Amino acid sequence: MFTGIVEEVGTVRQIRRGRVSAVLTIEATRILEDIHIGDSICVNGVCLTVVTFDQSGFSADVMHETLDRSSLASLAPGAHVNLERAMAADGRFGGHIVAGHIDGTARILAVEKDDNAIRYTFSAEEALLRYIVDKGSVAIDGISLTVVYAKPDRFQVSVIPHTASVTVLGEKRAGDVVNVENDIIGKYVERLMNGAPAAGAQSNITRAFLTEHGYG
Incomplete structure (x- = not known):
């Protein structure tokens, strides 16, 4: 999970393209202070997983679905990207809940x-x-x-x-x-309002209830 507070702007060093996928290598500084294989990094809003890193940057795989749904497919070497590490449990929540899953x-x-x-x-x-x-x-x-x-x-x-x-x-x-x-939050509320409840479950949350309490 992320907060939407960008930590630094990185630079795309290299893009290795597969048939329908890619590997991004991004130069960075601040986020490398605490980085490990498998860490999640938000790159221009997209949650990517660190697969390798060195003293000047990191690499991450980008799958077909991500390229189709986001603007990462249009990146070129030298492009700048927003970077944010996953939210620390003891950190301040300065923005809002950002999953890194582009709509x-x-x-x-x-x-x-x-x-x-x-x-x-x-x-x-x-x-x-x-x-x-x-x-x-x-x-x-x-x-x-x-x-x-x-x-x-x-x-x-x-x-x-x-x-x-x-x-x-x-x-x-x-x-x-x-x-x-x-x-x-809006997407979950819509799903709960429009979807059938689990077997045996009862809910007092209705559209009228949400409107009455300021969510209409």
Whole structure:
């Protein structure tokens, strides 16, 4: 599990492509201070497993499903990527629950200055937008961000200069594609509301109950 607070920006050193898979080698510094084979690293929002590492970087396998669903397939040597190690049990939870399991991609429609903030507007498919709500949380390339507004065909986030400067978001322009992970809580609530309960199980949670308690 991750928090969406990016620890550093790494650089893609090499991409070894298979028929429908790839191995990424990424140069890094800070995350190498405590890294082991089998560790989970969030790379532009995608949870990858460390298979090898040295003093200057690490390598991770990327399977077919991940390449199909994320923007990792478009990376090239020299590209910058957001990096975050898995959340430590004794660490601060600065963002929101990020699983590193990408739901899909969105395309940047506009990047606009707003005094000391930068507003990013994205277009996305309805399957993603249904879980994005005003003032809710969303992970963009692994960055925990707050939604300014959500409309039927687009959504917008606003970031402070610090976030833009210490992540790859500051390099993004209109037309670029980013990875999106929706708030996992919303997906579980929908599943529980629409799915049949286990045999013998009873639940008092209804749509009316959630609305009454501020979740409508």
